[in-house]
Amino acid sequence: MQLHPIGTLHTPWRSVADCPRNGRQPNPAPLCTAVVLPEFVEGLRSVETFSHLILLYAMDQVTSPELVFTPPFDDTPRGIFATRSPRRPNPIGLSVVALEGIKDDTLMVRYLDCIDGTPLLDIKPYLKTTDCEPDSSMGWLRRRA
Amino acid sequence: MQLHPIGTLHTPWRSVADCPRNGRQPNPAPLCTAVVLPEFVEGLRSVETFSHLILLYAMDQVTSPELVFTPPFDDTPRGIFATRSPRRPNPIGLSVVALEGIKDDTLMVRYLDCIDGTPLLDIKPYLKTTDCEPDSSMGWLRRRA
Numbered sequence: 001m002q003l004h005p006i007g008t009l010h011t012p013w014r015s016v017a018d019c020p021r022n023g024r025q026p027n028p029a030p031l032c033t034a035v036v037l038p039e040f041v042e043g044l045r046s047v048e049t050f051s052h053l054i055l056l057y058a059m060d061q062v063t064s065p066e067l068v069f070t071p072p073f074d075d076t077p078r079g080i081f082a083t084r085s086p087r088r089p090n091p092i093g094l095s096v097v098a099l100e101g102i103k104d105d106t107l108m109v110r111y112l113d114c115i116d117g118t119p120l121l122d123i124k125p126y127l128k129t130t131d132c133e134p135d136s137s138m139g140w141l142r143r144r145a
Numbered sequence: 146m147q148l149h150p151i152g153t154l155h156t157p158w159r160s161v162a163d164c165p166r167n168g169r170q171p172n173p174a175p176l177c178t179a180v181v182l183p184e185f186v187e188g189l190r191s192v193e194t195f196s197h198l199i200l201l202y203a204m205d206q207v208t209s210p211e212l213v214f215t216p217p218f219d220d221t222p223r224g225i226f227a228t229r230s231p232r233r234p235n236p237i238g239l240s241v242v243a244l245e246g247i248k249d250d251t252l253m254v255r256y257l258d259c260i261d262g263t264p265l266l267d268i269k270p271y272l273k274t275t276d277c278e279p280d281s282s283m284g285w286l287r288r289r290a
Contacts, residue, residue: 001203001264003146003235022275040234043212045224049284056201056237058146067188079190081268089185090148090266092201092237096276111275119146121235123226128281130167130256131241136273139194 005119006043007036007105009057013115016061022084023095023111031100034107034120041105044123048102052126053109058119059091078140093118096126150264151188152181152250154202158260161206167229168240168256176245179252179265186250189268193247197271198254203264204236223285238263241271 010033013019020026034055036044047053066087068077080088097109107123155178158164165171179200181189192198211232213222225233242254252268 001148001205001236001266003148003237006234022272024275040212040226043224043226043234045213045222046227046285047224049227050282051284052278052281054239056235056239060146067185068190077190079188079192081185081188082191082194082270084269084272088267089151089188090201091146092148092267094199094201094239094269096278098278121146122233122237124229124239125227125284125286126278126281127167127229127283127286128279129283130169132277132279132281133197133241133243133271134273134277134279136197136271136277137195138272138274139196139270140191141270141272 003058003121005058005121006040007034007120009034009112009114009118009120011112011114011116016115019115020113023113029110032109032112034109036105038105044102047123050099050125053097053099054124054126055095055097055120056122057093057114058121059086059093059114060119061115062086062091065089082140092121148203148266150203150266151185152179152265154179154257154259154263154265156257156259156261161260164260165258168258174255177254177257179254181250183250189247192268195244195270198242198244199269199271200240200242200265201267202238202259203266204231204238204259205264206260207231207236210234227285237266
């Protein structure tokens with residue numbers, strides 16, 4: 001499966017080392033933008049009716065995948081699929097973001113944690129009926145949450 | 146960006162027409178499986194500590210994208226990015242699933258809605274600290290929720 005960017009994400013972070021651990025870590029969370037390519041702008045119709053979106057993006061700065069590693073602030077090796085590390089076999093990033101506004105081809109959002117210039121792959125409406133699990137466990141991250 | 150399957154999803158649905166509208170629609174939700182390829186099984190370490198996961202998969206049965214369309218049970222044309230329709234520019238599916246167990250290379254999960262044999266692209270832990278928005282709006286779907 002070959003992916004093609006539908007746009008670009010703009011954030012305050014210029015390198016992977018600058019990025020926060022997650023999009024809710026910075027307080028206040030800075031305003032970021034998602035700029036959609038002209039040929040896909042028509043697909044934004046009714047997106048403004050949602051308060052939250054799921055953005056998928058290509059973490060194209062990632063080198064090789066790392067199937068098992070010991071995360072920072074942890075002392076146990078974890079599988080990549082038990083972490084949100086970018087060094088995944090398919091480095092697709094996912095952020096649940098708050099939509100602050102749309103103007104033409106540009107979405108204003110909060111809670112991104114990726115580097116500036118990241119290729120955007122998809123925009124999905126966040127639906128609390130299927131995407132929200134308030135009683136879910138934090139797994140091995142519980143002790144660190 | 147070129148994607149490579151890390152495994153395969155097995156569900157009761159043999160065609161796109163058979164699939165439920167979403168993974169929470171069938172009641173009770175049937176048990177489905179995600180079988181991970183041998184070379185990626187090591188990456189499952191500690192996945193069993195989570196109650197919920199996010200699965201990304203390739204909706205490879207999809208024909209051409211449809212940027213604007215009128216959804217079933219609606220009377221207004223909507224942009225593809227305001228829907229969860231599979232006919233997206235990058236047809237990556239996303240399901241928040243409940244993890245019922247892991248045995249070797251196989252995850253038992255509930256709440257999938259894709260067809261049997263769908264290529265699995267990624268497994269992420271569901272983290273309520275960043276993925277859960279109980280106060281989010283249902284947008285244009287509000288009237289149908």
